[in-house]
Amino acid sequence: MHQAIQMSDTLWYLGSSDRRLAKFENCHPVPLGISYNSYLVMDEKTVLLDTVDHSICGVFLENIKSVLNGRPLDYIIVNHMEPDHCATLAEVLLRYPEATVVGSAKTHAMIKQFFGDLNLQGKVMQVKENDTLSTGHHNFRFILAPMVHWPEVTVTYDETEKILFSADAFGTFGALSGNLYADQLDFGDFELSEMRRYYSNIVGKYGLQVQALLNKAAGLDIQMICPLHGPVWRAANKIQWLIEKYSRWATYRPEDNEVVIFYASIYGGTENAAEVLANALGAKKVKNIKMYDVSVTDVSYLVSEAFRASHLVFASATYNNEIFPYMENLIRDLAAHNVQNRSIALVENGSWAPVSGKKMSELFSSMKNMNFLQDTVTLKSRGHEEQRLQLLSLADTIAESVFAAELH
Template sequence: MYCVQAIASGIYWVGGTDKRLERFENMFPLPNGVAYNSYLIMDDKTALMDTVDAAISAQFLENIEFVLEGRPLDYLVVNHMEPDHCANIEELLRRYPEMKLVGNKKTFQFMEQFYTFSEPDRYIIVKEGDELPLGSRTLRFFMTPFVHWPEVMFSYEVSESILFSADAFGCFGSLSGNIFSDQTDFEGVYLEESRRYYSNIVGKYGPQVQTALKKLGKVDIKMICPLHGPVWRDNLDYIVGKYRQWSSYQPEKQGVVLVYASMYGNTENAMNLIAGKLASRGVKDIRMYDVSKTHPSYIIADAWKFSHLVFGSPTYNLGLYHGMQALLHEMASLNLQNRKVSLVGNYTWANAAIDEMTDILQSMKKIEFVGEPFVIHSAIKPEQMTDLDQLVEDIYASLTAETAEAAGSAV
């Protein structure tokens, strides 16, 4: 049965949600599923903005058929060629033989890599600033490469100032009837998942996001329609501001994220001591994660949010514990930067963890090490507490200085 909603006069949400999917890209946990958005514009000409994942094809195709009411589908605009948004292109070509495909040169290169067809007579290749008239409405195209694939573009409906933003401004989490952000408790339900989505999916491409935001700053936007998550028709400055901050790699809050690997509890004990001592000093917003228990996407999301990171790991097989190594390599590949970092290492006969953590972190931009690394020889001894207290004091002093600087900047 069809399930559609009008987002504006003559423009319909025809997407769907998948609450059963456990992992996005077979990698990122989805405790609340995911939404796949698509939008259908009804004018003198009809235009479908992207498709959806194969998992909800039946619902999607029924939605389109219901809205069209027998009319042809004139255009399919492909803003992003990732398979969770383009899985239905071949089926739509079969169902609507007059339909034209709209995309940029790179779009069609990827399309012919994913699929077996090649129909250049049905391709409309657009460039920066090109427009497609639909009747009373006009689509204008903005090239936004590497937000987060190289072929990505945004489509802007001129008459109603609606931005179809591909994967930008999206988030994990399914929709439950309310498709607009202002109909939801966005901060309670979607903000954490928006940050986790941004940091893990788009985060590597901060400079490209900044370029796109600068380009969009010249355009009047009254609604943002992403391919995942709620539609924005109110308080757009809020989500644009989040993207501006996330893409600049500036932490949102002063706080400490403690991340550790621990085989028998001794490294964990040191991290608990650090957390407790920081809390006793009045530090708030302390988060703690075991890399063997928590999916790295959640840790990375909090690393994007907070200013200070503490990593603790034992040496393992004369190297770095593999869970910690994988996490740090992923943070480096995502271009995380501009953070204050402290280290805790543990070893019994070979000291490698601190050196390897240091090497990875030094490969990242604008990483400032706080305090001397705290080294454990199998288990903490009472005589080491002075050194541990000094590390805590160094972290606290750095936090305090950052807080004072932020307060001064706000005055």
């Protein structure tokens, strides 16, 4: 049976959730599942905004059929051509061959790439920045949002209902469970951390492009944001809060003046140093210190933590003359996501020729505005009194810096 949700006289939610998927993009764990959102506007003409992932194709087709209730499908607006949204486009066109497909030039080029044998002759509407489509009562305006999250992305603004269909922007990990709207959820720290993990790992790299979209959005009266993942945003205070979060993340400004210690340890010597440092920070009254064994916690959570906190410590054993692999993977991922403007400190370990500190600092040197707080602390196998004192001194420096830092 269909599970479409009516949102207004003319707007319907046609998406659903996948709680079986292990890793989104076969990369990021989604223990709470993921929703794929699609919307249908029932105007004089009918308009579908994006399709969905293959995993929910069956119910999606049932949703469309039930809401259209015998009417033709006039338009399909394709805001994003990534298969988590467009995989079912051909299935929809098979059933509604009358539909005109609306998208940017790059979108249409990608449709050909993904669906080579799809004949869309006479059914293509190519849109540029600020082009509009009137469907009777509704007037849709198209706004290019390249690299939020792929180059072809557009967002669509419904000028009539003042709704921004925002593609991947403003999305979050986590299935929808009956509460379609963010204002029906507490949206506490836990939900925020999943939204941050989505943002940082999916679009975190493209801060400049997200800023460009935010600037365009600032000129619009937005009463509702309908993203392609996660809940719909409609309360004015929630929308403002959401945009402030995005603006902070897009400019790589930390949210919390707090310390996160990432460590990579085989036999416990490096871990021991990380614990000594954390305890010394705690004794200095630094609050909410977080520690992660990078071999244990999935890197998507670690990237998210680096987007959140102002002070980051990286402690790693040397492994075959390199940084320990999980730590190297983390730092390369941070660089790939353009993490910048952080205060950092390094701890290295090695039994004969420790090089992890030097190699870590080389990776950080390619990143913008990473401020080394103190020289690398070096352990040879395990820490001794000399290293304990160095770690206490490092804790002093970090604590001072945390207390002096202001959030901008």
